[in-house]
Amino acid sequence: MAGPLAGVTVLDFTRVLAGPWCTLALADLGAEVIKIENPKGGDDTRRFDVREELAGESAYFVFANRNKKSLALNIAAPEGQAVARRIAARADVLVENFRPGVMARLGLDFESLREANPGLVYCSISGYGHASPLREVAGYDPVAQAEGGMMAITGEADGGPLRTGISYADIFSGYNALQGILAALYHRERTGEGQSIDIALLDGAVASLANQAQVTLITGRDTGRYGNDHPFLEPFGLAETADGPLYLVIGNDRQWERFCRDVIGRPDLVDHPHFRDNAARLANRERNRALLAEIFAADTRAGWMAKFRAAGVPAGAVRSISEALAAPEVRARGMVQAVDHPRAGRFEAVASPVHLSATPTAAPVAAPTLGQHTDEVLAAFGYDAEEIARFRTDGVAA
Template sequence: MLALEGLKVLDLSRVLAGPWCTQTLADLGADVWKVENPQGGDDTRSWMPPDINGESTYFLCCNRSKRSIAIDLRDPEGQRLVRELARRADVVVENFRKGALDRFGLGYDDLREINPRLIYCSISGYGRSGSRAEEAGYDFAIQAESGLMAITGEVDGEPMKLGVAICDIVSGMNAVQAILAALLAREKTGEGQFIDIALLDSAVNVLANVASGYLATGKPPGRYGNAHASIAPYQVFPASDGSFAVAVGNDLQFRALCAKVINRPELADDPRFATAKTRASRRAELAEILSEIFRTKSKAYWVEALKAAGVPGGQIRTVPEVFAAPEAEERGMFVEVDDARHGKLKLPAPALHLRGTPTRTPTAPPRLGEHTDAILAEVLGLDDEARDRLRMEGTVA
């Protein structure tokens, strides 16, 4: 059994945050109907390179196990079709600009009239309330405005963004949590509800301990590069042939590092470094001592020594090295799916591991409108003649 088997999701979202949410729902067993513009579909279908035989790998990352139906939302008949899908759906996910779907008769107030049990999840840059609700939100701008970039990068360097669209991804994850909570609530109340997920809210929430540190003390945080504001040694160190990461989280681990890894047990008793607080306050001195030691041997030597001593750390892998590592296959971090165009296609796999209700076996992301006929026939009961008429009129594709 799949955890969300039988759940029907009407996916009106595109790009990343919404599709990431609906992909997770699909992983858990939901039937996701991805509604796309017949003229080009989801924006990310054109985001390349990289691509595989002309198909965007960006689109592939967040649309596995869905079904695509191409409907023109500007067409009144297309709007009617989407309302009929919403009548039969459990969940709607959308990330249009504020008011856009209301003009099509597809806003929350419109759809809850025909389906009071509908859970309607709206994802936007700045939320559906507040002075910035009308603005579009993009991950890079949100990383900048949320404070995430201000705390990322080298101490004296420029603020830096993360290498992936973290605000979009975290917002998609928050949307999944909210939808699952709303589904549980619906079991008690019999009614759906409106969910308002904002990229800015999600990004600020990710500040976590940095946010609580500022709010409690009033002291603005800084950047530490690859180091940690509260823990040391917790950073990248140079070896004789490259760099590796050390992540000492407590005094016991520091003692193990000193005694079992670098053979300097006296450092653990040095008053400058004996506690987490003193190590953090003297991190530069400690880093200088450790760097001198670590430069004497290879990164492979130190990584193995850390592992043997039970001290957290690791090599700094490239992406190819990640997927070549044995644990990538052992833990199912990627999957090979059958694909009509490419034969076999490797994709990132779900990170959710449920023993009783495992995730579904992934299927390839759909081509634009690949399942238009199937959804119109199966969900709305339209016969060949009705579907042909809609295609001739340009309502669907």
């Protein structure tokens, strides 16, 4: 069955992560994503985390660019710009993450392209947005995390600010771009009108502060860092078992009672004055943690997780990445699938997390080699073999 965006053509001028994360989702949903890459090296991430296990291909690039086509096109050359404009005239969506002003200098900005294609949905992703006093400043995920407040609330209470282990400002911005594009396509479906979308990494970082931002706006005070603890709930956090940590979440007194009776076998703690309700447990957090540490050390992680599951009390084993990818519940959802790459051969890759009943997402296809689809794409947009050969000779395409 075709995906929900089958028939939608996306012209992708993005590099690194925020933009490619957006176009990755569009490709997973069935859109034809044509990734425009510089013939001299392509996306910068082709040189990130190069692996012998992938025959010299980049693990970073292959994860963010599955299900896409690569057109190696020199858009600095006038003929390359003309090719891009021809494709844009028939495209449904264009996504770019250059600094503001770059696409205008190339004649590939929204205002220039909408004349030939008034239904075009044009999404720009940048560090600070096109309507910003810092519009000319390049954007990077760690900077957005720092300036957007994310680092200030990440880390241990007695430690310094920390960057998250994954580039979440980029990823949130990619999802924000996806949301804007889908909304714009829905608007176009009703009106025929395209529009431009302006996404900033800093906006995504600020929006992701969620309730923490609201508390600060109401009180005028900054929230602190809590590490693995919770400011309002106890017990909540890491517990060391005999062979590794797990994370427990006791969200209310009913769960506390089941935890005491059915998980740790200590019904005497249910009504203990130090632990009988959440307020008492918070006031006696250190005493509570010391008691639980002794209890959890008596069994393995798997043993405790079996008791948590049976009791219906929320907890999870703290897994390594390899453990998470191998977990039966992850495999059962089809989240890891094999792909065949023209150079690296067969390897496993993460698939889309979206499951649709009538219009399923695309099975993962390995990320393309640089210029793998150049001839195919140019031919589809009306260029004959002689013209394509000349483009290659002249350095316009590769």
